[in-house]
Amino acid sequence: MARRKDHTHDEIRSLALEAMQQHLQQQPADTMSLRKLAQAIGYSPATLINVFGSYDHLLLSVSAITLDRLAQQLAHHAATELSPLQRLHSFGKTYLQFARQNPYCWQLLFEHRLPDGDEIPDWQQQRIDQLFAIIEQALAELSPDAENVRQAARTIWASVHGICTLSLNDKLFADHLSNADSMIESLIHHYINSWSR
Amino acid sequence: MARRKDHTHDEIRSLALEAMQQHLQQQPADTMSLRKLAQAIGYSPATLINVFGSYDHLLLSVSAITLDRLAQQLAHHAATELSPLQRLHSFGKTYLQFARQNPYCWQLLFEHRLPDGDEIPDWQQQRIDQLFAIIEQALAELSPDAENVRQAARTIWASVHGICTLSLNDKLFADHLSNADSMIESLIHHYINSWSR
DNA sequence: ACCTGAACACCGTTCAAGT
DNA sequence: ACCTGAACACCGTTCAAGT
Numbered sequence: 023m024a025r026r027k028d029h030t031h032d033e034i035r036s037l038a039l040e041a042m043q044q045h046l047q048q049q050p051a052d053t054m055s056l057r058k059l060a061q062a063i064g065y066s067p068a069t070l071i072n073v074f075g076s077y078d079h080l081l082l083s084v085s086a087i088t089l090d091r092l093a094q095q096l097a098h099h100a101a102t103e104l105s106p107l108q109r110l111h112s113f114g115k116t117y118l119q120f121a122r123q124n125p126y127c128w129q130l131l132f133e134h135r136l137p138d139g140d141e142i143p144d145w146q147q148q149r150i151d152q153l154f155a156i157i158e159q160a161l162a163e164l165s166p167d168a169e170n171v172r173q174a175a176r177t178i179w180a181s182v183h184g185i186c187t188l189s190l191n192d193k194l195f196a197d198h199l200s201n202a203d204s205m206i207e208s209l210i211h212h213y214i215n216s217w218s219r
Numbered sequence: 220m221a222r223r224k225d226h227t228h229d230e231i232r233s234l235a236l237e238a239m240q241q242h243l244q245q246q247p248a249d250t251m252s253l254r255k256l257a258q259a260i261g262y263s264p265a266t267l268i269n270v271f272g273s274y275d276h277l278l279l280s281v282s283a284i285t286l287d288r289l290a291q292q293l294a295h296h297a298a299t300e301l302s303p304l305q306r307l308h309s310f311g312k313t314y315l316q317f318a319r320q321n322p323y324c325w326q327l328l329f330e331h332r333l334p335d336g337d338e339i340p341d342w343q344q345q346r347i348d349q350l351f352a353i354i355e356q357a358l359a360e361l362s363p364d365a366e367n368v369r370q371a372a373r374t375i376w377a378s379v380h381g382i383c384t385l386s387l388n389d390k391l392f393a394d395h396l397s398n399a400d401s402m403i404e405s406l407i408h409h410y411i412n413s414w415s416r
Numbered sequence: 417a418c419c420t421g422a423a424c425a426c427c428g429t430t431c432a433a434g435t
Numbered sequence: 436a437c438c439t440g441a442a443c444a445c446c447g448t449t450c451a452a453g454t
Contacts, residue, residue, distance in 0.1 A: 056428060056429090057426085057428080066440080067429080067439090068430080068438070068439055068440090069437090071429065076428080132384075132388070135388070150390070173401065174405070177382065177406050180382040180384075180385045180386075181406060182381070183381040183384070183385060184377040184378050184379070184382065184383075185378065187384065188377045191329070192339075193329070193347070194373055201370065201373070204370065205370060205373060208370060208414075209374050209410065212410045212411075212412075212414045213410055215409075215413035216412035216413040217405075217409045252447080253448090254445085254447080263419070263421080264447075265419070265448080265449080265450090266419060268447080268448065268449085273447080417454100418453105419453090420452090420453085421451100422450095422451095423448105423449085423451100424448085424449080424450105425446100425448095426445100426448105427445070427446055427447100428444095429442105429443085429444095429445105430442085430443080431439100431442090432439100433438105433439090433441100434437105434438090434439080434440090435436100435439105
C-alpha cells in the first residue's frame with residue numbers, strides 16, 4: 023500500500039493528539055475510536071499502537087494535555103495581587119468554567135481509567151500536585167498549621183470538583199442552570215469562614 | 220435451537236439484573252458485555268435487547284437498584300433521634316461507606332450516561348430527590364430559610380460526592396488512606412458551622 | 417407470540433509480510 | 436526499520452426465519 027513515512031514518530035504523536043482533542047471539542051471520547059482516529063490522520067491503527075503503546079495510553083496523553091491547560095488557566099486567574107480568599111473563589115470559578123468549556127476533555131480526564139494493574143504515571147500526579155499548590159498557598163496565608171492546610175486544600179478541591187461533576191452531568195437537579203456557580207461560592211465562603219477562624 | 224421459555228419476561232429481567240450485580244461486586248461494568256451476560260443466564264443477546272430495549276437501559280436498571288440500596292442505607296443511618304448535625308455527619312459517613320463497599324455499582328451509577336438525546340427517566344430523578352430530602356430535613360431544623368436549604372443541601376451532597384469520587388479513584392493523593400473520612404467530617408463541620416450561624 | 421441464528425457494522429490488538 | 440493488511444477475538448443491534 024501507499025507508504026507514508028512522511029512524518030516522524032513525534033509528528034504522528036502530535037497529529038493524533040490534535041485530532042483527538044478536536045473531536046473532544048464536539049463529542050465525547052467514546053464516540054471516537056482508534057480506527058477512526060487513525061483514518062483521520064492517514065495512518066493505520068497499528069501505527070498508533072506502535073507510537074502510543076495502546077489506545078488507552080493515547081487517551082491518557084490527551085488527559086495530560088487537558089490537565090496542563092487546566093493548570094495554566096487556574097494559575098493565570100489566581101494572580102497574587104488578589105487576597106487569599108479571592109484567589110480561592112477565583113479557583114472555584116475558573117475550575118467550573120473550564121469544565122463547562124471543555125466538558126468532553128474533562129470527562130475523559132476524570133473518568134478514564136487505565137485497565138487492571140496499569141499505574142498512573144508519576145508525571146500525571148506531579149501535574150495534580152501543582153493544582154493543589156495554588157490552593158495550599160492561599161490557605162497557608164490564612165492559617166499557619168501545615169497539616170491542616172494539606173487537608174483543607176484537598177477538601178476544597180474535591181468539593182468543588184464534585185459540584186462541577188454533578189453540574190456537568192445534570193445530576194444536581196437544581197432549579198436554575200447557573201446554580202453550580204453559587205454553590206461553589208457558598209461552599210468556599212462558609213468553609214473558609216469557619217476554617218480560618 | 221433449544222427453546223427456553225422457561226421464564227417470564229420479569230423473570231428474565233431479574234436473572235439479568237442479578238447476574239450483572241453479581242459481576243459488579245468483583246469487576247467494573249466495562250468488563251461485562253451484553254453477550255456475556257446473555258450467556259450467563261442462558262438466553263441470547265437479542266432476548267435481553269427485547270426485554271430491556273438496549274444494553275444501556277439494562278445498565279440503567281442496575282443503577283436504579285443501586286440508588287435504592289444507597290437510599291435505604293442512608294435513611295437507616297439517619298435515625299431521627301440524632302441531632303440534625305449528627306444526621307448530616309452520618310449521611311456523609313454512610314455515603315462514603317457505600318461507595319467503598321460498592322465501588323463498581325457506584326461508578327456505574329454516576330458515570331454511565333445514556334447516549335445522545337435519551338433522557339434520564341423520571342423515576343430515577345425521584346429517587347435522587349429522596350436523598351436530598353434527608354439532608355434538607357436536617358438543614359431545615361438548623362435554618363428556617365427554605366431556598367437556602369435547597370441550595371445548601373445540594374452543595375453538601377455534591378461536595379461529599381466529590382470527596383468520595385476522588386477517593387475511590389485514588390485521585391486525592393492524600394497521605395493516609397483514611398483521609399476521605401476526615402475530609403467529609405471537616406467539610407460538614409465547617410460548612411454548617413458558618414452556614415447555620 | 418416468543419425467541420434466536422446469522423448477519424451487520426463495528427471494536428482494539430497482533431504479527432507476518434511487504435517495502 | 437518502519438509500516439500495515441489481514442486476521443483474531445471480540446462488541447451492540449437488527450431482523451428474517453424458525454418453533
